[in-house]
Amino acid sequence: MTTSAHPALEARGITKRFASVTANDGIDFDVRRGEIHGLIGENGAGKSTLMNIFYGMLAPDAGTILVNGVPVIFHNCADAMHAGIGMVFQHYLLVERFTVAQNVLLGKEPARGMLVDAGAAAASVADIARRYGFSVDSSAAVETLGVGARQQVELLRVLSREPDIVILDEPTAALSPSEADTLFEVMARLRDRGCAVIFITHKLKEVARVCDRITVLRKGRICGTVDRARADTDALAALIVGDLPAVTTAQAPAPKGKVVLDVVGVHAAGSHASAGLRGLSLDGNAGEIVGVAGVEGNGQLELAEAIFGLRSLTSGRITVDGHDVTHATVPERRRRGIRYVPPDRHGEGLLLDFDAIENAQIGDQGAHRFGLLDNALGRRKAARIATDFALPHYDETSPLRSYSGGMQQKFLIGRETSDVPRVLVVFAPTRGVDVGAAESIYARLREMQAGAACVILFSYDLDEIRRLSDRILVLHGGEIAGELTPDQADDITLGRLMSGAHV
Amino acid sequence: MRWLVSRTAPVVLALVVGAVVVATTHANPLDAYAALVQGAFGSLEAVSETLAQTTVFIFAGAGLAIAFRAGLFNIGAEGQLVAGALCAAVAGAQLHFPAPIEVVVCVLAGAGGGAIWASIAGILRARYGASEVITTIMLNYIAALGANFLVAGPLRGSAFAPETAAIDPAAMLPPLVPGTRLTIAFPFAIVSAIALWWWLGRSVAGFELRTVGSSERVARYAGISVPRAIMRAMALSGALAGLGGACEVLALFHRFNAQLSPGYGFTSIAVALLARSNPLGVIASGLFFGVLQNGALSMQAQAGISKDLIAIIEGLIILFVSARWIGARLSVRHGGQDAPATEQLAS
Numbered sequence: 001m002t003t004s005a006h007p008a009l010e011a012r013g014i015t016k017r018f019a020s021v022t023a024n025d026g027i028d029f030d031v032r033r034g035e036i037h038g039l040i041g042e043n044g045a046g047k048s049t050l051m052n053i054f055y056g057m058l059a060p061d062a063g064t065i066l067v068n069g070v071p072v073i074f075h076n077c078a079d080a081m082h083a084g085i086g087m088v089f090q091h092y093l094l095v096e097r098f099t100v101a102q103n104v105l106l107g108k109e110p111a112r113g114m115l116v117d118a119g120a121a122a123a124s125v126a127d128i129a130r131r132y133g134f135s136v137d138s139s140a141a142v143e144t145l146g147v148g149a150r151q152q153v154e155l156l157r158v159l160s161r162e163p164d165i166v167i168l169d170e171p172t173a174a175l176s177p178s179e180a181d182t183l184f185e186v187m188a189r190l191r192d193r194g195c196a197v198i199f200i201t202h203k204l205k206e207v208a209r210v211c212d213r214i215t216v217l218r219k220g221r222i223c224g225t226v227d228r229a230r231a232d233t234d235a236l237a238a239l240i241v242g243d244l245p246a247v248t249t250a251q252a253p254a255p256k257g258k259v260v261l262d263v264v265g266v267h268a269a270g271s272h273a274s275a276g277l278r279g280l281s282l283d284g285n286a287g288e289i290v291g292v293a294g295v296e297g298n299g300q301l302e303l304a305e306a307i308f309g310l311r312s313l314t315s316g317r318i319t320v321d322g323h324d325v326t327h328a329t330v331p332e333r334r335r336r337g338i339r340y341v342p343p344d345r346h347g348e349g350l351l352l353d354f355d356a357i358e359n360a361q362i363g364d365q366g367a368h369r370f371g372l373l374d375n376a377l378g379r380r381k382a383a384r385i386a387t388d389f390a391l392p393h394y395d396e397t398s399p400l401r402s403y404s405g406g407m408q409q410k411f412l413i414g415r416e417t418s419d420v421p422r423v424l425v426v427f428a429p430t431r432g433v434d435v436g437a438a439e440s441i442y443a444r445l446r447e448m449q450a451g452a453a454c455v456i457l458f459s460y461d462l463d464e465i466r467r468l469s470d471r472i473l474v475l476h477g478g479e480i481a482g483e484l485t486p487d488q489a490d491d492i493t494l495g496r497l498m499s500g501a502h503v
Numbered sequence: 504m505r506w507l508v509s510r511t512a513p514v515v516l517a518l519v520v521g522a523v524v525v526a527t528t529h530a531n532p533l534d535a536y537a538a539l540v541q542g543a544f545g546s547l548e549a550v551s552e553t554l555a556q557t558t559v560f561i562f563a564g565a566g567l568a569i570a571f572r573a574g575l576f577n578i579g580a581e582g583q584l585v586a587g588a589l590c591a592a593v594a595g596a597q598l599h600f601p602a603p604i605e606v607v608v609c610v611l612a613g614a615g616g617g618a619i620w621a622s623i624a625g626i627l628r629a630r631y632g633a634s635e636v637i638t639t640i641m642l643n644y645i646a647a648l649g650a651n652f653l654v655a656g657p658l659r660g661s662a663f664a665p666e667t668a669a670i671d672p673a674a675m676l677p678p679l680v681p682g683t684r685l686t687i688a689f690p691f692a693i694v695s696a697i698a699l700w701w702w703l704g705r706s707v708a709g710f711e712l713r714t715v716g717s718s719e720r721v722a723r724y725a726g727i728s729v730p731r732a733i734m735r736a737m738a739l740s741g742a743l744a745g746l747g748g749a750c751e752v753l754a755l756f757h758r759f760n761a762q763l764s765p766g767y768g769f770t771s772i773a774v775a776l777l778a779r780s781n782p783l784g785v786i787a788s789g790l791f792f793g794v795l796q797n798g799a800l801s802m803q804a805q806a807g808i809s810k811d812l813i814a815i816i817e818g819l820i821i822l823f824v825s826a827r828w829i830g831a832r833l834s835v836r837h838g839g840q841d842a843p844a845t846e847q848l849a850s
Binding site for chain 1: 705717718720725726727
């Protein structure tokens with residue numbers, strides 16, 4: 001480790017424009033050796049643009065990048081890697097069939113003659129893993145791994161190049177709390193070894209917890225950099241959105257309506273390494289938000305899909321308003337008023353190559369006369385979503401791919417709540433969206449609750465669950481491990497239930 | 504402008520590389536292409552013949568476009584075309600209705616033959632997950648060899664050659680331009696392509712088909728029956744190829760023989776790819792291949808260039824269309840989203 005006075009990586013006056021949009025406007029930013037520097041801001045604030053410039057994927061229109069005080073120009077990622085910069089992207093790029101070691105050493109396999117030295121490869125990956133305290137098995141095939149382990153593989157790949165500067169782009173978006181904790185330990189170890197770490201996230205609590213300094217980006221400009229000591233989440237939230245929307249934490253407990261959703265003793269097979277459902281029962285009442293917490297892979301996805309009709313039950317029964325829907329198809333359940341916001345908006349909820357008019361009709365496409373799409377209705381519905389959620393630059397004919405992630409999520413939620421449903425199943429509704437968007441999504445969920453919908457909220461964000469839910473169910477191993485009121489649901493109690501211990 | 508450049512770039516590049524190939528044989532590429540254009544457009548007869556040749560490409564190309572949009576790599580247009588042609592020829596020879604009814608019945612027989620042939624692959628894919636690429640290729644061989652057997656034996660209707668009996672004159676499609684082989688099959692093909700384009704964009708079934716092609720997970724989420732959409736797309740795709748084959752019989756050959764299609768079904772893959780799987784675009788790309796097909800003979804006669812040059816250009820076009828797609832995939836760095844190949848080709 002050098003003791004140079006220069007920051008490890010520095011941006012001076014970086015400006016980047018796309019057509020009429022200024023994504024980065026005279027950005028000054030630096031990260032020091034042995035520091036975790038948090039970067040937060042709304043979707044579209046320019047975080048990704050700045051990181052892509054750091055990583056050589058975009059060239060700035062103006063400004064300079066300095067590594068250890070020396071100005072550099074990156075023509076591509078290879079230049080940036082050569083300068084000691086490593087980046088872990090939000091979307092993983094892994095070869096499913098390959099083992100962890102093969103993925104980590106892809107393109108730089110240790111050779112013995114013309115053959116890959118598999119033993120040396122496994123050993124060197126295991127060595128890196130041990131140094132940083134990873135738990136992942138280097139001989140496991142990636143297709144068998146969960147989200148957290150996959151991310152470790154991505155991180156291992158970056159660390160195998162021994163970078164001085166590590167950029168993590170929203171690494172915790174898909175992680176459970178315990179997986180996130182593991183990641184934070186790795187980040188701390190990197191810092192202690194003298195690495196400079198840039199940590200991008202939406203979650204204010206995380207930056208306040210793990211970062212040494214925090215920089216807030218808004219509309220392409222730096223709003224300020226604060227030390228951890230002076231950073232509390234409310235102040236940060238205010239910096240991010242400009243002014244903090246009214247927080248609606250303390251609501252009167254909703255009067256308990258009649259039972260809308262009744263799930264009785266359901267069993268279902270699980271995907272990947274998940275437990276599936278093992279005789280789970282729950283009921284949901286009108287005008288109630290039921291939070292479902294749990295470590296990923298304990299049956300949440302299976303339960304959500306079983307309610308919506310995407311997963312068949314091996315036994316058990318599901319009724320909505322007294323009607324048995326156990327064997328009903330998705331369209332039949334939609335007619336009963338079940339709506340679903342799936343966790344994977346790109347892969348399941350939206351067609352990114354289709355325009356807003358057609359996306360507004362997904363799920364209701366068959367409901368019209370003469371077997372034709374009702375584009376007039378789709379147009380009205382899409383326009384209403386755009387107005388309700390104040391989508392910027394809304395253009396009904398451009399493909400949804402051109403929207404930011406937060407806009408896509410608002411569109412999806414808006415579509416599933418365009419009429420007040422009887423049962424609204426929402427899965428990780430604010431994952432990867434900024435504070436402002438999350439607030440408008442929360443407001444919409446409350447509206448649905450006020451309209452007497454039964455909202456089942458699945459989330460890995462415990463604060464979100466606590467803040468919105470009237471009751472909290474904790475899943476473990478495909479069963480309900482416990483039921484709590486929001487007041488009882490402190491981290492320790494939740495954590496014990498989530499890990500399968502009895503309270 | 505950019506749109507025009509990106510759509511025509513594969514054609515231009517293929518013609519340029521084709522010219523280089525011609526030049527290596529010490530012939531003048533410009534002479535070759537001039538002879539080709541002359542052969543395709545040089546007279547009323549030439550234009551009529553070009554449009555007659557275009558017909559089968561529009562039918563089969565539009566059918567393949569439908570399959571590609573549903574995410575199905577139907578390689579079996581050749582077999583479906585043969586099945587349709589054989590059914591139309593048998594219906595035309597065996598049935599004897601008054602003229603308009605006879606024509607309609609024979610056309611429907613052709614569409615049905617192609618649809619059934621394609622549905623074998625469609626059902627195998629929808630029910631058992633068998634790759635349609637493999638099954639349609641195998642069904643091509645079965646169709647070709649099966650048809651050879653049938654016209655040599657049970658269905659032989661001619662003493663001189665292995666072919667079916669001539670169709671009833673009532674089944675022959677009336678010519679548009681007297682004295683040429685251009686019949687009402689050509690406008691019928693254009694209307695079919697336009698109708699398909701409209702259906703794909705506006706109907707619920709078309710939307711479901713495109714959704715399945717874009718993402719089967721979204722389709723299931725939207726409550727669409729994926730197997731049904733796949734079977735429907737394959738049947739429709741085969742019906743269109745079958746129509747192409749039927750029109751060859753009813754308009755041009757008036758009987759079925761094994762030489763009926765010199766690989767039109769395979770050329771139609773290039774037609775659909777060049778049109779980016781848009782049925783409207785298929786009209787233009789079908790015409791382009793019709794020009795090549797018809798101009799090739801006079802190119803060979805007048806400029807002394809083998810008509811195999813056409814096969815080279817066709818191969819190059821597929822290569823360049825695919826290269827654009829590969830290039831697009833490579834440039835999406837860290838996009839994370841994996842779309843099926845056929846959908847990429849369709850976009």
